Amino acid sequence: MSLTRIVAWIISVLLLISLVACAAEKPDSTDGDEVQTNGEEEDKDDEPAEEPDEEEPDEEEPDEEESYATPEMDFDLGGRTIKVTAWWDMSITGEDPASVARRENLEALMEKHNFNIEYEAIDYGEYHDRLITSLMAGQPIGDIVRIGKSFMIPSLTKQDLFWPIEEEWVKNDKVFTQKFTTQFFQYKGKGYAFTDAADMSTGIFYNKTLMKRLGIKPLQEYVDEDNWTWDTFIEVAKSANQDTTGDGKIDTWGLATGNFLEQALAANETDLVIEDKQNLDDPKVVEALNFISKLNTENIPRPTEGGDWTEPRSFFVQGNTLMYAGADYETSGLKNDMPDYELGFLPFPKGPSASAYHACEPLVQAIAIPKTVDVPRELVYIWEKINDIPDELRDDFPNQSWYESLFEDEGDINNLRMAAAGMRITDRASYPSMPYDDFLAEIIDGESVSTVIEKYKASFQAAIDEVWKD
Secondary structure, three states: OOHHHHHHHHHHHHHHHHHHHHHOOOOOOOOOOOOOEOOOOOOOOOOOOOOOOOOOOHHHOOOOEOOOOOOOOOOOOOOEEEEEEEOOOOOOOOOOHHHHHHHHHHHHHHHHHOEEEEEEEOOHHHHHHHHHHHHHOOOOOOOEEEEEHHHHOOOOHHHOOEOOEOHHHHOOOOOOOOHHHHHHOEEOOEEOOEOOOOOOOEEEEEEHHHHHHHOOOOHHHHHHOOOOEHHHHHHHHHHOOEOOOOOOOOOEEEEOOOOOHHHHHHHOOOOOEEOOEEOOOOHHHHHHHHHHHHHHHOOOOOOOOOOOOOHHHHHHHOOOEEEEEEEHHHHHHHHHHOOOOOEEEEEOOEOOOOOOOOOEEOOOEEEEOEOOOOOHHHHHHHHHHHHOOOHHHOOOOOOHHHHHHHOOOHHHHHHHHHHHHOOEEOOHHHOOOOOHHHHHHHHHOOOOHHHHHHHHHHHHHHHHHHHHOO
């Protein structure tokens, strides 16, 4: 195997591990979108003069919001202890008004419904093995457990080890991010997980200071013009590959790496796998593969120096590389390591078949309830009521407080919001036997995309069948 393939394989595997390990640093609970409203158009004063007394009933007032909160439930849990288990401590520890309100909600719920709560954090390296072992033994490590989709669907759901989550249970969109139940964690038409956390935002960090020094058009303008595409992305990356000292050697680069196939797939609204079938022939997948091939065969990214999976970030923090593909939780660390540079954030450029910008989450995770737990409806209700706080304590949009602590520029904040709002997931991590790294290495090495697709279709499908078979 060539050095390029080895490096690509190492980067791909370790980047996935890094994404999950770092995810715990991100705020784990964020308010959802505002509740939908009905009758937003105000009634006009157009009634005939002879009928002045006719008025719309009070329930038709346009300012009234329809509430999707679950009505109060009456149940007694008999003093049982509800155990919440994850790879970080999920207890409510903040002292901000929203966290205080959530703790007060929890205390009131414990008193009313006669239960206690316990939180356990297990190191991520052993978490899923312990969880799966406990599920198989019929003694789950928690009543409410956090789990990655790649471990859960279909491997565990087809064994009936988790309760399906009814859409009616998570109807309160002030609390729940509903697409985790209705889209991301679906198996045979049912959702198996829920969350109150906001979507992740991934995209492109860029060095505004270097951009100005090189005389490059402000990158935010491409987004403002709705022209931040794969073509303009390549143009920008090429324009930053410069010899600024006149010694005949490139000393500034446009792109830290070209190894981001999963982000490209999400940005083009597709994936390598759709349910239980490989999807390599999808024209959108072909476009993404050609994009990655072009970047690397035309030597657009900064050449590797033989480093490990952290090399792209190391290149970026040196201050001589314009763009780096990363995730929201990396922002503070990058700023700490680059105090002399102004940084910005852009969504990943829009694919040719896409209708919007999209973040990518390759290892999506959420909350689930093991089938041996006999009160699933009550537990989802408790989770809702813990997090159902007054509107004045909520952010105006998901992750607002956090995003505004990361950036001052409204453009950067809006880009984080826009990418997160379009977050898509990729599923290849669900298939341990899939030869993804060899596949990607051949694309990066410049092998014909059509040839690589034909070569790997059967092995991809075999890896999928291995997981889905009964």
